[in-house]
Amino acid sequence: MEKKNTGFEEIEKMLQEVGNKIETLIQKGTKATGEASEEIEKKMTPEEELLAITEGILSAKNLQDLKSWRHLVYAKKNAEQQALYETRLRQLNTISK
Numbered sequence: 001m002e003k004k005n006t007g008f009e010e011i012e013k014m015l016q017e018v019g020n021k022i023e024t025l026i027q028k029g030t031k032a033t034g035e036a037s038e039e040i041e042k043k044m045t046p047e048e049e050l051l052a053i054t055e056g057i058l059s060a061k062n063l064q065d066l067k068s069w070r071h072l073v074y075a076k077k078n079a080e081q082q083a084l085y086e087t088r089l090r091q092l093n094t095i096s097k
Contacts, residue, residue: 050078057085063092 044052053072060066066088073085 050076050081053081054084057081057088060088060092063089063096066092 053069053076056069057066057073060069066085070085073081
C-alpha cells in the first residue's frame with residue numbers, strides 16, 4: 001500500500017512541477033508581449049499617429065471604411081480631426097444617396 005501512495009505522491013509532485021513551469025512560461029510570455037506592445041507604441045510618435053488617422057479618414061472610399069476610423073478620432077479628442085471626420089462623413093453620405 002505504501003508503494004502506491006509513494007507512486008501517487010511522485011506523480012503529484014511531477015505534475016506540480018510541470019504546472020509551475022507552465023505558470024513561469026505564461027508569465028514570461030505575458031511580459032514579452034507587453035514589452036513588444038510598448039516598443040510598437042514607442043515607434044510611432046503622436047504626430048505620426050495623427051497623420052495616419054488623417055490619411056485614413058481622407059482615403060475612406062465608403063461609409064464602412066470611414067466608420068472604422070471613428071473610435072480613433074474621438075479617442076484622441078483632436079478637434080481638427082473630429083471636424084475632418086464629420087466633413088468626410090457628410091461627403092460620403094451625399095455620394096451614397
